Amino acid sequence: MKFTAGLTGLFALTAIANVATAADELPACEDCADELTIVSWGGAYSNSQNEAYHKPYTELTGVSVINDESSAEAVAKLRAMEEAGNVTWDVVDVVASDAIRLCDEGLAMEINHDEQLAAAPDGTPASEDFGDLLVSDCFIPQIVYSTTFGYRTDVEAWADNTPTDVCAVFDTETFPGKRALEKRPINNMEWALICDDVAKGDVYDVLSTDEGVQQALDKLATIKDEVIWWSAGAETPQLLADSEVVMGSTYNGRLFAVIEEQDQPVAMLWDAQVFDLDGWIIPAGLSDERKARALHYMKFATDTQRLADQAKYISYGPARLSSAPLVGQHADLGIDMAPHMPTDPKNAENTFLYNYEWWADNRDDLDGKFQAWLAQ
Amino acid sequence: MSSSVQASSDVRGAAVRFEHVQKSYDGEILVVKDLNLDIAPGEFVTMLGPSGSGKTTCLMMLAGFEPATNGEIFLNDKPINNVPPRKRGIGMVFQNYALFPHMSVAENLAFPLEIRKMGKSEREEKVKRALDMVELGAFGNRRPAQLSGGQQQRVAVARALVFDPDLVLMDEPLGALDKQLREQMQYEIKHIHESLGVSVVYVTHDQTEALTMSDRVAVFQDGVIQQLSSPDDLYESPQNSFVAQFIGENNKLSGVITGIDNGLCGMTLDDGTKVTAEAVNVGDIGSRATISLRPERVELEPQELRDNRVNGKVVEVLYLGDHLRIVMSVAGNHEFIVKLPNGGRHSSPIEGQSYQLGWSALDAKALDPVS
């Protein structure tokens, strides 16, 4: 997980890369299905994909795209489809950890990134362009998003204090009020340890022991009464807007919407933001025509220009290094999107690196412990 | 209120008294119009009438489930308009018995006794006696649903009587039974009434029931009592043709009064036939009236002299076993009924032929003056 350094560095580049679109070079798809079922998350996110990927692709090829907003249950549904022997999806948008799971279960197709995806405009092969973001053989990265905190800027009880680092979340004396945290161990356990004097590099070693887990839970216990636990990304923005909480974690794009689009008195606390990836998988076991179509779409939708285009509609960073210089302004608001990207150097001064492998091994175990702790 | 008590001092001893009682549900139509009625202790009074005549409303007012819109009802000379039903102490038998389905027969009977905080042994004693009275001593542990209709009926009667009320109201209690059972129950209820001496107010639309059981019958029509008298008076001397029609079978002949003398009147029927009838309820000479004549009082081809002799043509003859029912066309009435006892001697009348009919003037009642 060393991709942050590379990504953030690229934003400093001023040179505009070759803007020729790969679409010009995209060969026509032969013996391909003429319909494509794309599964995604719905809402603003699907909308951004629709504008940046689906519409241009339909224009180019005439293929009709069927949208399905089932990404939240994608893993279970794909498994059920596979068991029933009838996979109806062609391309599925999932977070990286789900992609790993699907790949482990044999439910997602393995991708040869260099052969099956477009190279960068300067000829850099895809695997280098994506770099360390290729966390699974089946995963085609699309965006970098982060889970970070937003806080209200008008809390009277805080006097003139403003949260500057993530440990403000655990400081209920200086920053009284309710907090919103996600109802799962991932991220929360890490933040708790960091704020309990564990060095960032040691977090997963500590968390691998029973004592470390207990330490993290004990730290969380100090604010347990002040926490509203969320399970859907839309909850924290709503809770912040309603003044139900004074600070809360959520995806950076959701906070962008609250701050810039809805103009709420909320600010971002980028400190110790946790990067995560979202991208595509192609289900295993598709017919040859459908597989060819899915791969054809994939090659188009994950090229350098397309990924950069998506950032016009939503504040998530494109997963290709070569896309970063192409990020422009928001399509409606007309503001520069680069400073709102989680990968912007100013925002990424202090980031925490999420360990996929570790969580793949320990997620079920820790989730059990975490839920037991919550239930107490 | 006190004045009405005083005004009623001349009828002291009445178990129930309705005084100028009126009832309206919607504020526009009176379903009971100025009802006045006295019921003596121990008396069996039946309210008889077609549905919608106001008889059940009267019963409900007496029981306390409907308030009287105007007037006063007395129970043992005490006004009860403001007394809630549970304090009236009236036993009641409902149309569908209203036996509590979740209680056994014995529990049903014990319920009113429990409310009266009666001791257990006394309660059981009374329940047993009441069940024995209706010959259901062995059925105490059954649920109502396990009993036949007739048995349920008896339990309902026993339950209404078990707490020794002075007055029992019965709202068409036999309506759900078949004919045979109904007749049997009529005698049983009559018998129980006689042996216990309670007052009974009985509501029915079945005239046979009313005639069989009652001391007096109040015939209701349009919220008004048309006639209140003993069953035989009701049959023999109806005060108007509604009563005559409602109680038993009846032939109607209409015409104009030509003369009145000594309780009898001469009439010219609409087809010109001249007849004599008893002037029960008629206007002056020249006014119209209706003659009411019971079918069994008409004789076919009378051997003896009769006050009235009229010709009629046979329309239809029906064989009913014990009698022949002959539909005839008489003085403009084409549904004139004659009942001919089956004596076995006559040959039956022949359809289409004319016969002479005769009846006594006293059997023909001139009613319903129209001026």
Add this chain to the structure above:
Amino acid sequence: MSASIQATTDLSTPKPLTVDGRPLKKSLARALRRDKLRAFLLIFPLLAFIVLSFVMPIGDMLFRSVENSIVEKTLPGTVKALSRWDSTIGDIPDEAVFTALADDLMLAQEIKRHTRLGSRLNYDQPGISSLFRKTGRRLKKFENTAAQDALVQINAAWDSPAAWISLQEIPSFDTHFPATAQSLQNWSGWVASEEGEEVDATTLQPHGFTYASLLQDLKTLDASTWETLEADASGLFTGVNDQLQNIPEENFTSQFADIDDGWLDLDNWRAMKRLSPRYIDSYFLASIDSERTESGVERKSENERIYATLFVRTILISLVITMSCILLGYPVAFLLANLPVRASNLVLILVLLPFWTSLLVRTSAWKVLLQQQGVINDLLVWIGLIDNAGRLVMINNMTGTIIAMTHILLPFMILPLFSVMKTISPTYMRAAKSMGASDSLAFWRIYFPNTIPGIGAGSILVFILSIGYYITPALVGGTKGVFISNRIAYHISSSLNWGLAAALGSILLVLVLALYWTYDRIVGIDKVNLG
């Protein structure tokens, strides 16, 4: 003839016959068969639907809660080898097990089943999924074994499929070469399943691990067997015995250890052995916060127990919800049953209104009303009942779940109650009053007992629906208001631990059936009136 036999054997009660001498019973059955067939055809669509949509899924769920064939299917040789290993001694398994593992994993990673097995084992042994993922990736590197090189060097014929065919033709091949036989069987089985047809033996070229197995078998042969082998016409074994000692020892144990020292971890092996049977109770044990260890079944440590708490909480909250539905629904149903038809229809529409709004809309509405900055709190602060600092917490906790679920489930209480109340004649109350009962006494002694079937039906409906709900508790339940069904949903959609979800679901099913049985015993299910 048959009649006479019947007459002699069954003299006491001769069976009734029809006029033409056939037994009446048979004759009747024949006459009815047509009707029965017709009736069956009529209900067949429904029967098929119920079997498809109800019986099969439940059967599937029950099966999944104990099914565990993935271990044996993926690692057949390893499971066999592990059965000879004593897990209680404290040593990791011997080389034979590792050889079998190498062989099994080689095939498993070809069809991507090793990662699937890894995630299965990871439910019980955290960390094992990455062990399998990592091993699968690196296994190819040691496919070319020393055994293969050596054998081919001794006799080049070992490099051709023909060698393996003649090897298998040796008398009692299976007994002399058990590991080789297992390896070949796996290999051909896999090829067959991949190619989808019978394997052409002349093209079957085993992989390096099969050579390793062969070598292992060769070392255990006695002298007389060697004589037989060397006399074999093919000459495959000529000189092999002499050089056997010179072939370097294959050491898979250390090779696996090089990939990941997780293979030297005794706990991993114990977990694999424990989970190797085809049917296991580990999902059910997990459902009651227990696990099987080397010393038998044990309760999990306190901070890992969750399911028992959730089961108890689910039942308790469902009971509270059922009670509040009775308390709130009873008067409404009473009103409905006693209003004139036109007015009662209007109220009925209001009662059914919740059915017509989306669950999420309703739940969001409750959030707006109940949250701390919400309408009710604002109102209470404005009235002055509470001060600004003391705003009530009515959502994201148990209260929230109870309020929202009561609202959602209320119609299921009101409708059966209403249908029962409608049938209760008002004359019962009149009769009771005429006998001297006060209003309240008449209600409690007469009216209320007659509504119990409605309360029973409503309660069963509400309770059963409520213990299965998960969306609403997840949205408004916070931490103290979530149900066991939320964990089931998590295991279905997120952790993919369907076996555990099935076990939890089966327990829930048993609870519901037990409740149903109890209800039948106490009240009688025939008294339930659903309207």
